[in-house]
Structures are given as structure tokens and as C-alpha cells.
Amino acid sequence: MIGVVHYVILSALLFVIGLYGAMTRKNGISVLMSVELMFNAANINFVALSYRFRDVAFLAGQAFPLFVIAIAAAEVTVGLAIVLSLYRSSNTVNLDEANQLRG
Amino acid sequence: MDLTSLSPEILLLVLSVGILGLDWFLPKKEKYVIGYCAILGLSLIFIVVHFTYGTRLFPEAANVLMSLPDGGSYFQGFVVDALALFFKRLFMVAALLALVYSLAYFSEDAPFQGEYYALILFATLGCFLLVSASDLLAIFVSFELMSLPLYILCSYLKHNSRSSEAGLKYFLMGAVTSALLLYGISLVYGSLGTTDLRHLVSPGPVSLVRLAQDPVLLMGLLFILSALAFKIAAVPFHMWAPDVYEGAPTPVVAFLAVAPKIAVIGLLIRVFLSSMSEAGLFWSWAFAILGALSMTVGNLMALHQQNLKRLLAYSGITQMGYFLVGLSAMASLPPLSVPSLQIAYQAVLFYLVAYLFSELTAFGVVTYLSAKGYETVNSCRGLSSRYPIVSLVFLISLLSLAGIPPMVGFVGKFYLFVAAFSSKLYWLVALGVLNSVVSLFYYLRIAKAMYIEKESQEVKLGKPFIPLETALWVGGFVVVLIGIFPKLVVNLAVSALQRYLVGF
Known part of the structure; x- marks a missing residue:
């Protein structure tokens, strides 16, 4: 029987994978994808955990991911645009090669 | 539904959308008007909020929660109290100054001006909503x-x-x-x-035992704390701060060094302090460690910086350390010791004003x-020989950031350390004072370059831009004025807190 706990473990795994990817990946696009994983891990958490509660508390958990999905879409749009503008100005999406700012 | 208590947000939204619309209609040669329109509109909103909010429209707004049937909130998500109004005025000042700086920084035919000014206003709207939010969503x-x-x-x-590159670094860090x-x-x-948030912070659920x-x-709250x-x-x-400060356009840096940070401190006050005081000792330690690290590391890194914006980035990290000292002092107090709590709250609110004006100037x-x-x-x-007024204003703001007596930064730091002292955080006070001394070194290095060293290259700043010069004059004047008469701001802070502290 699959219960709430399984979903929470799944979401924790997803979150850790996403965090690891965001910290180690060199490609800007890959980092964006990793961040998406982290967002969706939280979404799974919300929906799964909402089954522990009733009434308004239940609905709060169900409604939260809808907002998050919309915001994540906006976030990716902005992120891709910035990656694209970096590519146009310095011909790379590799974060190691974007190293003009240091000190 | 009573929409009047949302009026600052609505006005700001109308203004930012209006700016975008204006961009459509203006011919290419007249786009520079947009910036002036944004400044004019925001000043009007400031006047409306500042003068009508506390008096005519909402006689009780200065110290009472908006009297909505369910206790002052829309869908339990939005609170309008005096504390939020205090913060909103600060954001408007920050945005106004950033707009003036933008006018001076970008040429009149710069591309995408409508989007630029609208985005600054949208970010300000985000800050407005953040300090009024009372629901995690x-x-x-x-x-x-x-x-x-x-x-x-x-x-x-x-x-x-x-x-x-700065944008990408800021974005990736921000997304994580x-x-x-x-x-x-x-x-x-x-x-x-x-x-x-009201269920979350009401005494009970988040006690130390729990x-x-x-x-x-615990993990959830720690995640939230580390995000903030x-x-x-x-x-x-x-890690992101120095790179972003160095690469991004300077007026944008001026805004992002002040408004979002103030908003987040407002949020910290709401989420972690307002009534989580049962677990206060735990958060006090968390803030104290973050603060001690920020003060020390920020200072040490700032010592050898050559780039002004990078140096200010590290100095900003140090300033956040001082705020965290104040927050730590707040959190360590038991919930019912209202007089000492008031001292700590006032100290943090006062230093917000001090930081706002010194940093922006x-x-x-x-x-x-x-x-x-x-x-x-x-x-x-050798800047002082060619541009004496600019150098003087720079000197005043740097001395204020360092905490030298006649300036507002000194008074602010003094209040913060007094608050920490009365909360018995002696080691934090000692570390803070020590760090203030260290920070003098790099602030005075700039002063020395301006006033003592000889000109090595010919610096040409172009012809003066009146709005910017005015903003600098006003900024420098305010920094000294509040430093000499701190009561002006203390009264504001007290009225922002009255109702808040009774809630304990």
C-alpha cells in the first residue's frame, strides 16, 4: 500500500537531486532544469501532505501548487531569456566560462 | 470588500502598468519622458500614502490593524498595519532615489526605457506585498x-x-x-x-518542545530561514552579492542593495519574531551566528577590494550582520518584557532608515x-579638488556606514548595540564594536584617496545632472540631520510599533 510517506520520500529525493544538480552542473540550462525539479518536489509535498488534513487546510495544500506552477513558468521564462542574452553577448552558456566578475 | 486599505498597492500597480502603456504611445525620441513620469507618479503615491493614510482616510491606521471583519486581512493573506506602512514608505524612498539615479545613468535614447522603469515599480510592488503578507502563499x-x-x-x-553574467548569477542563486x-x-x-501566519506564530505550535x-x-523553518x-x-x-553588485547597472544595484533586503528583514520580524518567542532562544542563536559570521567575513573580504561596487557589496554584507545582531537581541527576549523588546524593535527599525539613506547616498x-x-x-x-560637493556627500555617507558620530549610522549602531547589550549578548556587542573599527579602514581608504592623494588620471564626470545632484544633496543632508536629531525617526518607529507590541 502506497501512503503519504512514500510520496514525501519521493519528493525529498527529487529535491536533493535537484539541489545537487543546481550546485554541480556547469551548463546554465541544466541548472534551470534542476531548479525545476526542486519546485516540483515541493509541489508533490503539498499535494501528498494535504491528504493529512481536512476542509480548508486540505484545500490550501491543493491550491498552493497551482500558484507555484504559474510562478515556475514565469521563472523559467526569465531564466531562459537571461541565458540567451548571455549566449548572445559572450557565446557561451557554460557557467565556468562566464567568469569575468571575480575579485 | 473594502479596497481602500489596499490603495497603495493598487495605485502602484496602476502606475507601473500606465508606464508600460505610455511606452507604447510615445515616439522614439521622447522616451526619456517615461523616467520623469515614473518619478512624478511615485512621488504622488508617496504623498498620498504618507499624508492621508495615517490621518484623514484612516484615522486609526497609525496604530491599529485595518478594521476588516476578519481582523485586518484579505483572505487571511494580507495585513495592513502600521509596521507594514512604515516599511512601505521606506520602499518608496528607495525606489524614488533609484529612479533618479537611473535617469542620470542611462542616456536619453537608451533602449527599453518603458520596461526598465515599469520593472523597478513592479519590484517595489513585490516589496509592498511582502511586508503585508500574512500567509505563506x-x-x-x-x-x-x-x-x-x-x-x-x-x-x-x-x-x-x-x-x-551578473543577471545569470543572480537568477540562478535566486531560483535556488x-x-x-x-x-x-x-x-x-x-x-x-x-x-x-497567524496560526503559525500564535504562541503554541512553534514552541521549543515542539x-x-x-x-x-524544524527543517521547514530552517529552510525558510536560509532562503531569507x-x-x-x-x-x-x-556568494552571489559581490559579482552581482559589480556587473549589474549601478542604479539597479542601488535598489537591490536596499529594498529587497529591507523587505526580507520586515518578513523576518513577522515570521520569526512576532510571536514565536517561545522558541526565541533558538532563533536568537541562529541570528547571532549568522550575524557574527556576516560582520566578520564581510569586513575581512572588503579590506582589499579595489572595485567600489564590490567593496560596497562586502560592506553591505557587514551591515546585514549588524541587523542580525538586532534581530538576535529581539528574539532572545521573553515575550512579555515589553520595554526591552521595544528598545530592540526600535533599534532595528531605526537602523533600517539609517542604512537606507547611507547606502543609497x-x-x-x-x-x-x-x-x-x-x-x-x-x-x-584627488576627486575632492575637482568635485568638492560630490566628494563631501560620498564622505558623509561612508562615515555614516562606518558609524562615525555626527552621522545617522552612528546613532543606529549605538541603538543596536544597546539593545544587544540589554539582551545580555555581550560577545556579540564586543564583536560588533571590533568590526566597526575594522570597517573604518576600508571606508577611510576611499576618503584618503579622495582628499589626500594626488590625482593620477583625469576624471571627467561630464556636466552635472540636476536631479541627481539634488538627490545627493538631500541624501547627505538627511544622513546628517537624522544623526543630529534621531528623535525624528524614533518617533516614527514608535508609532509603527505601538499596536504591534500590545499584541504580545
């Missing part, structure tokens, strides 16, 4: 509304690879931050079954310099 949405425009603004100089915040919120929701027994709740620490660039979450001068490409400490050499 509202907090998350307004946190994003505050951050997304700033990512775009940082990479605004499209053909400048440094600006794009948002994900941390969101995951933390999901854990807190899973543990408590509510996203309403935190020790419920690792999910990212946003204010507290050590060890500060310093960035105003840096905007002036960097508009012509001068960004290093060396390029300040």
Missing part, C-alpha cells in the same frame, strides 16, 4: 514578484557580457533560493496543516562615477 508569491523583475534588471545591459523557500513552506504546511519533537517543522538569509546575503549565503555617488566608467578606488584619487 502570499509570502511566496510576493517574494517572487519582488525577485523576478530584479533578475531582468540586472541583465538589462543586453550587449554587456558582464551585466548578463525560491525553491528552498517553497520546500520549507511545504514542510511547515505538512507539519502544522496551515499556511496562515521544535525538538518535530524535525519536519540568501536574499539579504548573510554569510554563508553571500553612497550608491548615488558611485552611480555618478560609474556612468562615466570610473569604478575603482583609485579613480577617486
